[in-house]
Amino acid sequence: MSPEGLVAARTGRHCLALPSNRLGLYLALRHWCLPGQRLLMSPISADEILFLVLAAGLRPVIAPLSPDDGNIDVGAVDLDLVDAVLTTNLYGLPDRVTAFAGKTVIEDVAHAMETTVEGRQLGTFGVAGVFSLSKHAGAGSGGVIAVEHEEDLRALEAERDRLLQPRVLAAEIRSVLTSVARHTAVRLNLVRPALWAMRALGMEEEREGHRIAPRPGDLDEALKHVPELPPFDSWVQADLHDYRARRGGLSRLYQARRLRTLPGQRARRIAGVRALAELPTVAGAVHRHLDQPLFRVPLLVADREAAIAELERRGVSTGYLYDPPYDDYLPGFVELSPEPEVARWWGRHALPVDPFYAHRALPVVRELAAAPPPPGDRAVRSARRPSTPPA
Structure with missing residues (x-):
């Protein structure tokens, strides 16, 4: 299929x-x-x-x-x-x-x-x-x-x-092989040398901290062409330069194969969610979704950068960090939040951990100090408010 x-x-x-x-x-x-x-x-x-x-x-x-x-x-x-x-x-x-x-x-x-x-x-x-x-x-x-x-x-x-842009077979083959290599590196606990190689080869987009360079002057020029997408390619294609390229049979076969692996991963992923949920640093909502095979389990920790370095040494890649929030990233191009403090707190302290590899992460994350409490009275009320119950 x-x-x-x-x-x-x-x-x-x-x-x-x-x-x-x-x-x-x-x-x-x-x-x-x-x-x-x-x-x-x-x-x-x-x-x-x-x-x-x-x-x-x-x-x-x-x-x-x-x-x-x-x-x-x-x-x-x-x-x-x-x-x-x-x-x-x-x-x-x-x-x-x-x-x-x-x-x-x-x-x-x-x-x-x-x-x-x-x-x-x-x-x-x-x-x-x-x-x-x-x-x-x-x-x-x-x-x-x-x-x-x-x-x-x-x-x-x-x-x-x-x-869509034309399909390039060589790029498609490279994309599939890169994905296979990443899975192999994680499975064999070779994440640290794999990350070093990717960075040395320039395979990771250059960033300012955890965000790509916003280039406001170039963005002003691109906005003159909305609602067209191509003028924004230089930002949107970060870490995925072929995001508009046609995919052929090789990619589709590989994608379908990977999708079919998900049911077999479900129990292990849920077990990882539940193990990480026992930590005092875990985000509150995780406790209400213990039956869900979450993509990542967010911990809220005091010193995230040190934790990331130690996790990489243990074969756990982090990624998916969104700091600073949009208010501070592109303030002149958005309608600012009336209450930005909680977003800044999340952006600074969130550490997403892959529950599929919780066993590797736990020796590190068990020792992490918790982030300071979220700022403001609304944060306290929101943290106590019931959210959608798990299915």
């Missing part, structure tokens, strides 16, 4: 294959939103996502963050003031997606392919759910967009085909 067929079987929706989750998010934003509309979004997400929103001609409205799970604090926003919502489902912890009823909701489920809410797969609540095949499935690259109506799928397919 094809990758999109496997996702369709999971979601019961019409699905379209994509070279990346990034392209799918742009297609969804363009299809369901009009330029100039106000899009509510989390301040803690990947750099590329913010540039995609800007490329679609939308006004990013940065939401206050819940210290409980690192997602949008729904109780702190007035949904009447926004036109649409982009969820994040950070590390697989679900946004309170049912609270956005009545709004155009686009679900970024890159981290949440395995997460359900009330027995229902994330990615099926909004007008579109955009999955990544590079996260849970570990397929190197690729994405799938899932929608309710076939007529929407046909329109998205036409726009996808307009934006």
Whole structure:
């Protein structure tokens, strides 16, 4: 079965294959939103996502963050003031997606392919759910967009085909082999030399801290062309320069194969979630999702950089760090959050740990000091507020 067929079987929706989750998010934003509309979004997400929103001609409205799970604090926003919502489902912890009823909701489920809410797969609540095949499935690259109506799928397919770049067989082979090498390095506990080699060969994008360089002057120029995507390629393609390139049979075969491994990994991943949930540093929401095979388990620790270095020595790669939040990353291009302090706290202290390799991480993370308490009275109230129960 094809990758999109496997996702369709999971979601019961019409699905379209994509070279990346990034392209799918742009297609969804363009299809369901009009330029100039106000899009509510989390301040803690990947750099590329913010540039995609800007490329679609939308006004990013940065939401206050819940210290409980690192997602949008729904109780702190007035949904009447926004036109649409982009969820994040950070590390697989679900946004309170049912609270956005009545709004155009686009679900970024890159981290949440395995997460359900009330027995229902994330990615099926909004007008579109955009999955990544590079996260849970570990397929190197690729994405799938899932929608309710076939007529929407046909329109998205036409726009996808307009934006696709030609397939380059050598690059496709290299992408698959790189993914296989990464899995092999992790399995054989060779993460540290693999990371050294990648950095030495320039395979990791140059960053300012944990973010790619924003280049505001170049961004001003790109914004003159919205809602077109290509002027934003230099930001959106970070660490995935072929995010718009056609994929051939080799990639699709590899993606489908990786997707079929997920059921066999479920029990081990859940066991890792439960082991990490016993730590005093774990984010509060993890306790309510102990039956979910989360992509990462977020710990909130005092000295994250030292922890990352020690984890790498133990064969555990971290990644997926979103610091600083969008308010501080591109302040002149977003509508600032009214309460940015919790997002800064999350950005500074969140340490995402892969539960599949919890046994390697635990000797390090058991010894980590907890982050200071989240700032502000709202943070305390949000941390105590019940969230969506596990399915």
